[in-house]
Each structure stands twice: as C-alpha cells, then as structure tokens.
Amino acid sequence: MTKPTTSSGPLRLVGLTRHFDDFVAVAGIDLEVPAGSFFALLGPSGCGKTTTLRMVAGLEEPTAGRIYLGDEDITATRAYQRRVNTVFQSYALFPHLSVLDNVGFGLRQLKVADWKQRSMEALELVQLADRSRQRPRQLSGGMQQRVALARAIVNRPEVLLLDEPLGALDLKLRREMQIELKRIQQEVGITFIHVTHDQEEAMTMADTVAVMNAGHLEQVGEPAALYDRPATAYVASFLGQSNLLPLEGFSDPGGEFVTAHAHGNGLVVERAQLPKGMPLDGGFAEGAPSVHLGIRPEKLRILSPDEAPSANRLGGTVTDASFTGVATTYLVAMPWGQELTVTRPNDGSLRARPGDAVVLGWDPHQSFVVSEAL
Amino acid sequence: MAWLRRNLVIIVGLLVMAYILMPNVVVTVFSFNKPSGRYNYQWNEFSLDAWLHPCASAGMCEALGLSLWVAVVSSLVATVIGTAAAFALGRYRFRGRGATNLLVFFPMATPEVVMGSSLLTLFVAMGIPSGQGTILIAHILFTLSFVITTVKARVASLDPALEQAAADLYARPSQVFWRVTFPLVAPGIAAGALLAFALSFDDYIVTNFNAGATTVTFPMYVWGASQRGTPVQINVIGTVMFVGALAIVGIAQAIGARRRKVAP
Numbered sequence: 099m100t101k102p103t104t105s106s107g108p109l110r111l112v113g114l115t116r117h118f119d120d121f122v123a124v125a126g127i128d129l130e131v132p133a134g135s136f137f138a139l140l141g142p143s144g145c146g147k148t149t150t151l152r153m154v155a156g157l158e159e160p161t162a163g164r165i166y167l168g169d170e171d172i173t174a175t176r177a178y179q180r181r182v183n184t185v186f187q188s189y190a191l192f193p194h195l196s197v198l199d200n201v202g203f204g205l206r207q208l209k210v211a212d213w214k215q216r217s218m219e220a221l222e223l224v225q226l227a228d229r230s231r232q233r234p235r236q237l238s239g240g241m242q243q244r245v246a247l248a249r250a251i252v253n254r255p256e257v258l259l260l261d262e263p264l265g266a267l268d269l270k271l272r273r274e275m276q277i278e279l280k281r282i283q284q285e286v287g288i289t290f291i292h293v294t295h296d297q298e299e300a301m302t303m304a305d306t307v308a309v310m311n312a313g314h315l316e317q318v319g320e321p322a323a324l325y326d327r328p329a330t331a332y333v334a335s336f337l338g339q340s341n342l343l344p345l346e347g348f349s350d351p352g353g354e355f356v357t358a359h360a361h362g363n364g365l366v367v368e369r370a371q372l373p374k375g376m377p378l379d380g381g382f383a384e385g386a387p388s389v390h391l392g393i394r395p396e397k398l399r400i401l402s403p404d405e406a407p408s409a410n411r412l413g414g415t416v417t418d419a420s421f422t423g424v425a426t427t428y429l430v431a432m433p434w435g436q437e438l439t440v441t442r443p444n445d446g447s448l449r450a451r452p453g454d455a456v457v458l459g460w461d462p463h464q465s466f467v468v469s470e471a472l
Numbered sequence: 473m474a475w476l477r478r479n480l481v482i483i484v485g486l487l488v489m490a491y492i493l494m495p496n497v498v499v500t501v502f503s504f505n506k507p508s509g510r511y512n513y514q515w516n517e518f519s520l521d522a523w524l525h526p527c528a529s530a531g532m533c534e535a536l537g538l539s540l541w542v543a544v545v546s547s548l549v550a551t552v553i554g555t556a557a558a559f560a561l562g563r564y565r566f567r568g569r570g571a572t573n574l575l576v577f578f579p580m581a582t583p584e585v586v587m588g589s590s591l592l593t594l595f596v597a598m599g600i601p602s603g604q605g606t607i608l609i610a611h612i613l614f615t616l617s618f619v620i621t622t623v624k625a626r627v628a629s630l631d632p633a634l635e636q637a638a639a640d641l642y643a644r645p646s647q648v649f650w651r652v653t654f655p656l657v658a659p660g661i662a663a664g665a666l667l668a669f670a671l672s673f674d675d676y677i678v679t680n681f682n683a684g685a686t687t688v689t690f691p692m693y694v695w696g697a698s699q700r701g702t703p704v705q706i707n708v709i710g711t712v713m714f715v716g717a718l719a720i721v722g723i724a725q726a727i728g729a730r731r732r733k734v735a736p
Contacts, residue, residue: 155640156639156640157636157639157640176639177636177639177640178639178640178641178642178643178644179642182640183640183641184636184637184640186633186636186637187633188631188633190631190633190634190636190637191637192634192637192638192652192656193634193656194655194656203638203641203643203651204641204642207641207642207643207647208642249641253641253642
C-alpha cells in the first residue's frame with residue numbers, strides 16, 4: 099500500500115445540474131479537481147454537496163451537465179462501472195459479511211486473484227488487521243469508519259468520495275480521524291473529495307476547499323485564501339466570524355489604496371481587494387448590490403493612547419468582554435449602533451472593560467471587500 | 473419466605489411453561505397407550521404398537537402425505553409470489569400502493585368460515601371441481617398475506633445505502649441482489665415460508681369447504697376420526713411434529729449462537 103497510484107487525470111464537472119421535481123438541488127456547477135488532491139466540498143445541509151457527490155459516484159443521475167474523469171466522459175456510466183468509490187455517511191458496511199469480506203468485496207467483483215492479501219494490507223493501513231474475522235457490528239463507530247475507508251481505498255479508485263464520514267464520531271475521535279485520513283491520503287495518493295458542513299474540518303484537511311450554497315459554488319480556493327479573502331459575504335460568514343461594515347461608496351486618491359466611506363468615516367482599503375468593476379467615484383448607484391468591508395475579529399486591535407496612529411481608526415464603547423482563556427472577546431458598539439467583535443490574545447497587551455471608550459484599528463492589508471446582499 | 477421471594481419469578485415461569493406444554497405432554501404420553509376401547513382418552517397399558525405401526529390406521533398416512541404435499545407446494549408458491557410483492561410494496565412508490573397494502577390485510581382479517589364458503593361459491597360458480605387443486609389455490613391465497621407482511625417488514629428495515637455501497641463496489645444489479653439484498657432479507661423470507669407451511673398444514677375450516685367429497689387432509693382426518701374413535705397413531709404424528717419443531721428451533725438457535733461467537 100506504499101506505492102502511490104497515478105490517477106488518469108483530473109475530475110471535471112461541467113454545468114452539472116440536478117433537479118428534484120421543482121427543487122433545484124445543484125444549479126450548474128463547473129469544477130475541476132486536480133488528480134491526487136485532497137478536495138473539500140463545504141456547505142450547510144441542503145446546499146447540494148451530497149447530491150453532487152452522489153452524481154460523481156453514479157448513484158444519482160444528473161438532470162444536465164457532464165462529468166469527466168481525465169479525458170473520459172463518465173456521465174452515462176453506471177455506478178459499478180466507475181473507478182470511483184464512496185465512504186458512506188452511515189458507513190454502509192455489509193452486516194452479514196466479516197470485516198475481511200467487506201473490505202474484499204470490491205476486489206472480488208473486479209476478479210482480483212490476491213484479494214485476500216490486498217484486503218489485509220488495507221486493514222493494516224487502518225490498523226484493524228487483528229479484527230478481520232469479526233462482524234462490523236462488533237466494532238466501535240470509529241473502527242467501522244476505518245473499515246469503510248479500507249473497503250473503498252483497497253480498490254485503488256481514481257477518486258475517493260467521502261460523504262461526511264466523521265459526522266457520527268465524537269470530537270476527540272474526529273480529530274484523530276482527520277489526521278489519519280490526511281496521512282492515508284498522502285500515502286496512497288488517490289484524489290479525495292470530502293463532503294462536510296464543518297468548516298474547521300474542511301480547512302484543516304483539504305488542499306482546496308469549494309464552498310457551496312443553495313446549489314451553486316460560492317468560491318473555490320486554498321483554505322487560507324478563502325479565509326483571508328472571501329469573495330462573497332456568504333463565504334465570509336460561513337468560514338469563521340466576520341465584522342461586515344456597510345459601505346456607502348469609494349473615492350480614489352490614486353496609488354495602492356482607495357478610500358471607503360462608512361458612516362462618515364474614511365477607511366483605507368487595498369485596491370487589490372476590490373471586486374471587479376467597483377465604481378470609485380463616490381456613492382453607489384441606486385439599487386446596486388450592497389457592498390461591505392469585512393474585518394476578522396482577530397485582525398482588529400484595541401489601540402492604546404501612546405500607540406503609533408493606525409491608518410484605520412474607529413471609536414466605540416465596549417459593551418461586553420468575555421474571557422476564553424487564550425483570548426478575550428470584546429463587543430464594541432459603534433456610534434451607529436453596530437457591534438463589532440474583537441478577539442485579542444491574552445498576551446499582556448491592553449485590556450478593556452465594559453463601558454470603556456476605545457479606538458479600534460487594523461492593517462488595511464488584512465481587510466476584504468464583498469459585494470452582494472447578505 | 474425469603475426463599476420464596478428470591479425464586480418467585482422462576483416458579484411462576486415454570487408454572488406458565490407447564491400450562492403451555494401440558495397438552496403436548498399428554499399427547500406424547502398417550503402415544504404410548506394401548507386403549508381398551510376405540511377412544512384414546514384413558515390410560516390403560518404401555519405399548520409401542522402405534523410407534524411401530526404408524527400407518528396402521530386406515531387412510532391416515534395418505535391424509536398426512538396429502539397435507540405435507542399441499543403445505544410444501546402452497547408455501548413455496550406463496551413465498552415466491554409474496555417475496556416479489558413485498559419488494560414491490562416495501563421499495564417502490566406506485567399508483568395503488570396504499571390500496572394494495574390495505575387489501576393484503578383482508579385475508580388475515582376475514583373469518584375463515586367466510587373465506588372458505590365464499591371460495592367454494594366461487595369455485596362452484598366457475599365450474600371448477602373441488603379437490604387438491606382447489607385446496608392448493610385456497611391455501612396459497614390465505615398464506616400469501618402472511619408472507620408479504622413478514623418479508624415486507626424485513627425489506628423496509630434494509631438500509632438502501634447497503635445496496636448503493638455494493639453498486640459502488642462494482643457489483644451489477646443482479647450481483648447486488650444475490651450478494652447483499654437476498655442474504656439480508658433471507659431470514660424474513662424463511663420466517664414467512666415457515667409460517668405459510670404451518671398455517672397450510674393445520675388448516676381445517678377453509679380446506680373442509682373446498683376439499684370435495686373424497687380428498688382428505690390430515691386435519692380433516694383427525695376431525696373425522698374423533699367422531700368414530702381416536703387411533704393412537706394420531707398421537708404419534710402429533711409427537712413427531714412437536715419434536716421436529718423443537719429440533720428446528722434448537723438448530724436455528726445453535727447456528728445463531730455460533731455466528732455471534734466468531735473468534736476475535
């Protein structure tokens with residue numbers, strides 16, 4: 099199990115669509131998953147991520163669109179004809195077969211002669227070789243999960259699909275399995291597509307994360323890129339916490355920065371952060387989509403009086419301070435009523451109490467601009 | 473008193489068991505009797521006569537053979553049709569599914585006298601002569617509902633993800649059925665088949681209506697015999713049936729226990 103397989107090519111989805119009667123579950127997705135990558139499909143329940151996965155597996159028929167594996171169009175093929183395997187959310191282990199026979203099921207279908215030996219190797223990879231003769235129901239949830247994983251990867255599929263595989267495990271086991279899954283993916287080199295609603299899980303495990311919402315893709319990118327530069331307000335609020343300041347317009351003094359106007363404050367914003375086609379001549383047109391400036395709570399600082407003046411400053415009153423051990427989270431009310439969340443590490447820097455008047459500052463490189471209705 | 477309190481559950485349990493099993497014990501004991509008259513109701517003298525000559529009672533073994541034949545054929549046919557119907561009702565949504573589910577219950581809810589007499593009316597109206605054929609048709613009819621109900625419960629409890637997992641692991645639709653679906657539904661099918669066999673074998677009322685003048689099944693024979701005198705051989709057959717049923721249950725339990733005890 100140590101020799102990595104080379105996949106025949108990337109998985110490509112072109113205009114992939116699925117309707118259930120009147121309900122549009124997946125609304126035309128275009129996506130390319132590079133061969134050998136660990137890819138996460140992230141979204142809330144009902145966003146169409148599982149339906150997308152099932153269409154790739156061949157368990158659901160697309161209403162429209164194509165699926166390519168390398169150069170091959172696999173849209174019309176059946177599930178049993180695809181070199182794609184799935185780790186099901188409920189594991190779906192065959193209760194009437196031993197652990198070994200579960201793992202060997204696919205290889206025996208493929209008429210592989212040394213299925214027994216290869217299945218034992220796969221069980222060793224997930225550290226369950228000593229349980230091969232037991233029945234699935236004699237194992238714990240975490241062990242069953244690993245059997246399901248072994249049953250899928252033993253076939254060396256082009257793509258491995260994982261449908262919320264850690265959803266049923268408790269937190270500690272989930273952390274262990276996240277590390278385990280990552281290790282196994284690197285060892286076998288198969289393309290993993292991991293469906294989850296847990297943003298932390300997606301960000302810790304995947305090379306690339308695709309955020310889905312209401313049947314379409316919001317943004318695709320590396321975890322850090324999605325977090326630091328979310329393209330939409332949806333991504334900004336789904337991945338971690340964000341403070342979103344409604345903007346009234348931009349003006350352009352030239353150079354690397356532009357000025358954003360929010361409740362009478364001029365805020366410095368990096369030009370590169372602006373979405374394409376953003377007007378820079380004062381206010382926005384009537385009826386145009388709303389534009390927000392986003393700042394993560396940990397990027398906001400409480401400025402002390404003797405500190406060098408920050409490019410961006412907003413004055414407010416602390417309404418709440420909650421100590422969480424490694425950090426303290428403040429709520430700071432702005433003069434226009436909005437409360438901003440500020441998270442400061444407990445590193446001996448300035449502390450504030452409820453009722454204090456404070457000035458918040460941030461680095462213009464660490465904010466982002468999103469445009470559309472929330 | 474303390475002893476009684478500790479063992480009360482066991483004592484009551486044994487009393488209930490004794491109450492349930494008493495008829496079987498009496499039947500078995502009296503199979504070794506040598507009655508003085510025509511009726512085997514009073515203990516007279518120990519004898520192995522009935523066990524050594526089980527077919528000595530005229531017509532009894534023929535009746536027994538007919539009953540076994542009818543039970544095997546009707547339960548086989550009912551199991552095949554019933555299993556197919558159970559999959560359809562448990563798996564698929566179609567027009568008339570709700571109505572079918574309800575109609576399947578009617579043969580179970582209908583009094584046997586009503587079913588037997590209306591079947592006879594039907595056969596007479598259609599000009600079908602009563603006999604083994606009409607008994608078979610009637611038995612398949614009323615055992616079918618039990619098979620459908622039993623198998624449907626098993627099909628409904630089957631996780632559809634298991635079949636999808638098999639398809640995902642390169643199994644064609646027919647392989648999915650024989651390697652995953654069938655083995656998992658099999659206990660339900662076996663239970664349905666055994667139920668159908670038992671119901672067919674001991675049915676008297678419906679059979680009596682539709683048997684015609686010359687066809688005699690085992691229950692009909694016993695009933696007829698009890699009017700004129702009860703041959704000890706009836707007790708022998710009863711004892712064999714009881715021990716046979718016990719053996720089947722015992723073997724099933726032993727297999728189950730062995731399966732659970734797979735080495736770690």
